[in-house]
Amino acid sequence: MKRQIAFAALPALALGACNFAPRYVQPTPPVPQSLPQGGVYPALAGTETAADALGWREFFVDPRLQQVIATALAENRNLRATLANVERARALYRVDSAALFPIVNATGTLSAVQGTAGRVTDNFLVQAGTSAYEIDLWGRLRNQSRSSLETYLATDEGRKATQIALVAEAASAWLSYAATADALRIAEETVASRRSTLDVNVRREANGIGTRLEVATATTALNSAEAAVADFRTSLAQARNALDLIVGKPLTDDLLPTTLGAGDQIRDALPVGLSSEVLLRRPDVLAAEHDLKATYADIGAARAAFFPTLSLTGLFGFASAGLTNIFNSGEFQKTVNGSLRQRIFDGGATANNLAAAKASRDAALATYERTIQTAFREVADALARRGTIDESIRAQSSLEANAATAYRISQSRYDAGVANYLEPLDAQRTLYSARQSLISARLTKAANMVELYRALGGGLVEVTRQ
Template sequence: MRRLLLVMLLTTTACSMTPRRTLPAPPVDHAYPVVDGTEALPEWRGMFGDPRLQRLIALSLDSNRDLRIAALNAEATYAQLRVQRTQALPGANAEGNYTRQRQPSSVAGAGVGLAPGGSATGFEFGQFAAQVALTSFELDLFGRVRAMNAAALQRWLASVEARRAVRLAVIGAVAEAYWTERLAEEQLFLARATLEDWQASLEITRLRRAAGQASGDDLEQAEGQARQARADLAQRERERVQATNALTLAVGAPLPADLPSALSLLDQPVRTALAAGAPSDLLMRRPDIAQAEHELRAANADIGAARAAFFPRASLTGAFGFASLALDSLFRGASRSWSYTPAISVPIFRGGELRGNLDLAKLRASSAVAAYEKAIQTGFREVADGLAAQSTYAAQLTEQRAAVVATERRTALAAMAYAAGQTSRIELLDAQRTTYAARQATLLARRDQLAAAAALYRALGGDVREKATR
């Protein structure tokens, strides 16, 4: 018992070779180019209000394969942490065995202690043994095991942050894929309606040509317009199928048949105005930055383990039990046996391995510092881009909608002028094409505005943090 207490005392008073690590200052400005107020980010259901989209996001959080892989990686890293933690604890094994052997008399002494069945040339005997053995337990005098434990803990925490980052990316990817699918669906609807209008215009032109009220050029223009509309319809059908496939992949499962009815792009209840706060908020919000910080701390702990490898390594192996030639007397007091073997190992020559490991650990720590700073710079850039988009898309969409109204009015006037014979068919054709393009551009701008809002939400770190507890 005294020896065990001495071991525990030596372990707890061990020194540490791990260098102190101060996180570098964020290599970004103290403010964003576009400044907004501060407020808490909404939970993703509060961010994306479309019930159909909410259902798809909830399904993706259970089915997406990237998220499943990230979760399994986090579990695997935690298992590695548990394995590493056992290195700081002594291992005990209960053992029992029976040995039967024959010894020649020249080894054991002829005629001395012969067991039944022995002879003048040797003897046979059996031995029973039972003991509790303490496996080789390292006395962590220089903190090598503690440094390895610290590195394993930080890598598990990094894997948890990686899972959060993937979860946030999945939410954003599903939202963007959904809006792209909505864009394709609405552009397809617009293409069909346009084809119907232009096909009707073609039929009217044919009747006017038969009555001698339209020229052959007018008929050719109307036919070309209808053919272009059919080509555009085929393109929109292809884009709709591809967008649905992309949405299915983002969700990670077939789309349910009982989804709520979809809302139009222009009616999507999405928060397109988000407050960014200060750049320092990213250090607490973004899981990728937190992941880089944990990787940095793990690399720093690796330096401590590499340094400690230069110093002597002490270990202890012991056993206590019973040994007897007869089973019925095995557990008697006279049959007790014990042993302990303290050992110390001092590195003398390793061919530069220890120095190489230390240099490698230092280089990896320097690389981790650069990765941490890069994560901060990337986050700052993404937020700055998102704020710039947030401040401009609203004005762009307002003007785009006004442009649609203007082109529709121009098309109506051109149609009346053409019917009255005051203008040529080409002017009406140009007005119709302009209106069609303006409507398509409005849908595209709205999709881009929604995607920019989702990107800013993701850049700010979202509201998807989970506690890393076990």
């Protein structure tokens, strides 16, 4: 009886057993403590950033864009695959956790024995028990479970990173479509203007006050504009195809933007703090840290393999000659056995498993630090662009205004007969280029804000599982 009590108490004793996993200490981030500022970088506020706590609906303020992003989060196939991988990691963690508990099986048997007098005797047996339940004296099973937990958490952080990237990708594609629509409209307006100019030159030649060279030059300019319109129409169709792929289903026309305008479909400012600690909260950085923690648990499991394993086998049940009174017969049977196993020789497999676990830890540490460095660069690059884009837009806006003025003056000079046709044509080309460049600058600013939002870890939403 004392032996049975001792075996029964072993699972409780195992709860306080050894754990050979090394103690985890968060590595010091291999980046400056503050985000860059000064020079091309904008001056940053001294408060901690709230960008990663800002919901994407608060950042993307256009209702159509909000609906597009929501649809992408529900329909995008890459995100669905990521969610499935999260569920798989969760299930595997639960499988490893189940090893901490004994597996209990139940059996029932019936046997009939015929005696010499022809009488048949029935024997009934009902039993339940566990076989080879390992007592986790050295923490091997707990570290395996811990490793699976960290792997699951890393996968879930990967889901968040994929989600944030999808929000940014959908928004960027939507804004690119808007900018392409603006570029197409300018090209179409240029075609209409150059077609009108060609008609004027044809009439001037017919009346003897124009030349064939002016007609040919005007025709060339018109053809160039028509080719640009064809290219932009192709680009607009391709931009829609790309947006449909990102979203996961075809979008209706009412959800598509007609113009980028000044890019006010998103917030024009984002709170950014001085500390680079915000990078440690990015999902991809957290995922890398969970992977690193998993390797610490793997080392603990590998170290525990050097020590003997203690297995417990227990069986209890009832036996009776009659089924109706099997639980009342008082014939209760029970057995408890324990076995200790120590590996003597394995050709160095156990030692090499430990060496491999330590090498995996070193690799995971390097990956974690590299992930932080990459995050720092992404934020620094976005801040560098943010610090100069407004100046670029001001210059492009001034260029467009002056190019428009120059075109009007040169056209008036041509109409008055004091300038040849090449003067207004060159001015019109300059104006066309300036208008297209202004659209590109505005798109760059909008895309930069989206990238800064993503790089700071913003855009997170809760996932609704089916």
